Every structure is written in C-alpha cells, then in structure tokens.
Amino acid sequence: MPNSPVSAKDVAELAGVSRAAVSRCFTPGASVSPETRAKILKAADKLGYQVNRLASGLIRNESGIIALICAELSTPYRSQLLAALTAALQRAGKVALVINTDRSDGSVEQALRQAISYRTDAAVFLSGMPAKSLAETCRRNGMRLVLINRDEGYPGSLLVRLADAEAGRRAVGLLQAAGCRKLALASSCADTPSLVGRERGFRAAATKAGLDWIELRHGTTSYETGLELGMSLLTRQDRPDGIFCTTDLMACGIIDCARWRFGIRVPDDLSLIGFDDIPQSGWEGYELTTFQQPVDEIAEKSVEWLLTGGASETAEEVSFVPILKPRKSLRRGFDPDVRALP
C-alpha cells in the first residue's frame, strides 16, 4: 500500500524514458514522438498517474484555480450564478475555489488573501468589492479580477454590468401601462450597486412622468424583508396598486403578504414587477413578471475573458440588459406586446 501518489518519475521509470518526456506528454503543444507518447500514456494509465497541479502550478505560475468570492451563496440568485460559473470554469479546464464572505469587516479582504495564497489565476467577485490597494496587489501578482454587478472597475479588471437603471425605468412604464394609479418602489437597505441602480432608474422615470410614488426600504435582501415591506406598504391609507420590487426574493414575500395576510389579489388589486428571475418566480403561486438576469451569459463571458485577454491596463467592461419576463403579476388588459412599451 504505497502511501505516496505516483509521480512523473515513477511513470518515467516504467516507460523507460526521462521525467522530462513524461512532463511533455502532458503539456499541450510540447513535442513528443508518437511512440514515446504511447509508451508513457500506457505507463501513466497503469500507475494511475495524475499530474500534480500543485507542482505544475508552482512552476508554470498558473494554478488553474479561479476564486469565486461570494456572500450568502445559498440564496436562489447567487446559487444559480455560482452554478453557472463553476460549470463554465470546468468546461474551460479550470477549477473553482469558493470562498464565502459574510457581513463582517475584513471578510472580503481575507477571502482575497486566501485566493492570493493559493495563487489563483483570478478572482471573481459575485458580491462585495475588494479595496483598491488589495486589487492593486492582485494585479501585481498577475491575478485577474472580474467584478460582477459592481460600480466601478479597476485597471486590468473586467466589470460585468447589468442595465439596472434601465430596468427600473421600464418598470415604471410597465406599471403605468397596466393601469396602476399609485406606484411604489420597494427595496432592501443593502445598498449594493445593483439595487441602487434599479432604484435610481425607477425614480428617474417616475419623476419624469410626473408621478408621485411611495418609496420604502427595509432590512436585508430576503423573503422575510418582502413580508415586512408588504406589511408597511399594504396597510397604508394610500395603498399602492403597483410595486416595483428590486429583487424577486423580496417580491415573493410581498406577494405572500398581500395574498395571505390581506387577501389582496395579484394582479387584480396589485401589480408587481421583480428583478432576477429566480426559479421561484416561475412557481405557480407567484407567476411574477420580472427582469431576467442572464446568468449563463454572465458566466460564459466572464470565463471567456479570463481565458483570453492580455492584461490590459484599462478597466474593461461588458454590459448585459436584463430581459423582461412577462408572467402574471401585471394586471391583465395591458398590451402583451412588450416591445411597444417604454
């Protein structure tokens, strides 16, 4: 029972070649003759040899590891993005190191230090944002950064943006078109760039349309917050009949609050638009009209950039526009031909 994994040396001996030849055999593009390759492959297979990526990463200065830094990863939207990212990474022959961050101070910094110590080729931030100095350290170390749904990029990083404000703007138009008289903007206090963008767009459009609207922000970005948002909004004298909620998860809470606590019918008495298109939005109890985050495209694009891309000095940026996913939470009678709408 050999307690040590087989190394290239073992394979070389069995195949009767040098360790360099073995190494070449597993290096794409290196030159080995068909005969030696065959001999080596045979020996490797027999011994169950796997290249030691720790060693090769050390020498080649490329570990093949990508850090995925993320808070609250069990949340529907996050876990979908995480799944898409790990899958895309795997298809590209890379591997994902998942690091949780929590609300505590220094948590993202610590995550990034972990990433650095494993010499990950890159770090993808699904949430949170590294301090500029730390980002600089990463870049010096040849580590690439992709920032998803963040405000600003850093030199040599990829910023993946979503047209959040645009969605907020469109929500106002859609709610109006659905015949809503009293609009509300519901959000959490998380103040992430995504939420802030959606809120801003809503405000801009509502202002422009000369509308008077209610605005409410509460707690964390969760289902429970949706419930509380619903409690506040739906007990008001001037109860809104059209709500744009910055997140599907919270919107589900509002719907449940409306339906089960107040008997308010969606969409008859209340129209609602969310954002994200989490799986639950499609469930029959919700049927939430929402803006879909193109999770797969985001993942695909991020990985593609990671793979190619000379480390440019400027911050690169890609933008996606969330696609409206019409379901049943907007009052009927509104024109289903969405393209014709604002």
Add this chain to the structure above:
Amino acid sequence: MPNSPVSAKDVAELAGVSRAAVSRCFTPGASVSPETRAKILKAADKLGYQVNRLASGLIRNESGIIALICAELSTPYRSQLLAALTAALQRAGKVALVINTDRSDGSVEQALRQAISYRTDAAVFLSGMPAKSLAETCRRNGMRLVLINRDEGYPGSLLVRLADAEAGRRAVGLLQAAGCRKLALASSCADTPSLVGRERGFRAAATKAGLDWIELRHGTTSYETGLELGMSLLTRQDRPDGIFCTTDLMACGIIDCARWRFGIRVPDDLSLIGFDDIPQSGWEGYELTTFQQPVDEIAEKSVEWLLTGGASETAEEVSFVPILKPRKSLRRGFDPDVRALP
C-alpha cells in the same frame, strides 16, 4: 511593477534572516524567538507577503484544499448544504474546491480525478458516489472521503447518514393522526439512497398499519415534477387526502398544483408532509410540515472528522435524525404534541 509575488526569500532579505526562519514564522508550533518573529512579521507585512500554499502544500503533502463534489448545486437543499460546508471549512482554515457533476457518465470520476490532481486533502460527496476502485486510489493517496447520504461507506471514509426510513415511517403515523383516509407516497425517479430510504420507511409503516396506499414516482427531483405528481395524484378517482412527498421541492409543486389548478385546500382537503426543510417550505404560501435536515450539524461533523481522525481502516459512520418541523400542511385538530405521536 514587479510582476512576481513576493516570496519568503524577499522577506528574509528585508528582515535580515534566513528563509528558513521566515518559513518557521508562519508554521504553527515552530520555534522562533520573539525578536526575529517581530522582525519577520514586520517585513512580511510591508511586502504584503502571503505564504505560497501551492509550494507549502507540495512539500507538506497537505494542500488545505477540500473538494466538494456535487450535482445541481443551485437547488435549495444543495446550496444550503454547500454554504454550510464551505463556511465550516473556512472556519477550520481550509478551503473549498467546488466541482460540479452532471448526469453524464464518468462525471463523478472526472471530478475525483480533478481533486486528486490538486492533491486535495479530502473529497466530500454531496451527491453521487465514486467507484470503489477510485475510492481506493484516493485512500492510497492519503485523501479522505466523506459520503453524505450514501448507502455504504468505504474503508477509511466517513459515511454521514440520515434516518430516512424513520422519517418515512413517522410520516405515515402523522398522516393517520391527521385523519387522512387515503395515503399516497410521492417521489421522483432519482433513486438516490435518501429517496429510497424514505420510500422504504413509508411502505413499511403503511404495510404494518394495514393501509392501502397509492405510490407514484416521476421524473427528476424538482418543483416541476411536483406539479406533475400533483396532476396524476389529484385527478384520480380515489384521490388521496394525505401525501408524503420525499422532497420539499416536489411538495411545493404538489401544493401549487392542488391549490391553483384544482382549488384543493391544504390542509383542509389535503394533508402533506415533505422532507428537507428548504427555506421555501417556510414561506407563507406553503407552510409545509416537513422533516428538517440538520445541514449545519452535518457540515460541522464532516469537517470535524476531516480535521481529526487517524485514517482508520474501517468505514466510520454518523447518523442524524431529521427533526419534524410542524407547520400548517397537516390537517388541524391533530394533536400538536408531536412527541406523543408514533
């Protein structure tokens, strides 16, 4: 702009000590005098030094990386377990390499090979199961295995089990106590050890009680399957009034199907019990009575075993019993003192 990360050598030079001293300074338990330690720490901090875990892993034969192998990780239950596991690992100073597996052949084998090539200290299987020969290879390489909700363990591995059959059994009693006349067992065709165990327990108890029950299995383990299960079950002549569904996700589908497609009231006309206790089960539209998987304890225990534990030759095993989480999907009037029930 130095494009190479700082190494122990740089720190040693700046601090005026040997590279060995620097290494010791970052090795718990190694002997360094307070003065040299201070000098080194200062220099390291100034340079932004981070120990290269690739190199230390190589030399110490311990990478600090744990592979988490998992299919469909964006599913509510899986993503919760994944979050718990990564968090527990981080608290222990380890790091999680997340590998997706899909339904395709050889997918788990490939995942495990990835893990081996990164010389992960261990692999945790959240789903799927490695072939015995591969498991043996892992053990020879000093890699530990933890198998969650699997059927059998391997020598030197930890098997984490849940009392699935027990839950299935209790479900029958609870449904009976709720006054249900016609029971049904609803599941997917996934045939995982967990599902099979729950099904078996149900059957055993129903048989023992001399009950006649309907049994239906369908598709994958998903919300959509729940919908279809509902369609089949609720259109029957002898429509059941009590269902044990092996998974909350599917149970949510059944509830929605009953409520929105047939106007069947839960729990008045239909009682339901699920399994997992995913967050959605607590949402107001579901209020599903279910058995809770102790996700945090499972994660905690797994990591603890990973940290301690001489590699014993036998397969170790821990069992958890899922806790009944009473909500509102069981018909009222049934004794809320759950302890008194079967």
Add this chain to the structure above:
DNA sequence: CTGAAAGCGCTTACAG
C-alpha cells in the same frame, strides 16, 4: 533559536 542544505514534483530552456 538559527542557518545551510536537501528535497517535494514539476517545467523549461539548453544541448545534442
């Protein structure tokens, strides 16, 4: 407590 030296498993110029 400390440093010089050997070695982990690999890759990559460098000759041939």
Add this chain to the structure above:
DNA sequence: CTGAAAGCGCTTACAG
C-alpha cells in the same frame, strides 16, 4: 524528438 540540469517557493531534518 529527447535527456540532464536548473529552478519554482516552500519545509524540514541536521548541525551548531
């Protein structure tokens, strides 16, 4: 195409 040799950044006996 192939091998001998140097070197990646670290740790760990081994002396002192």
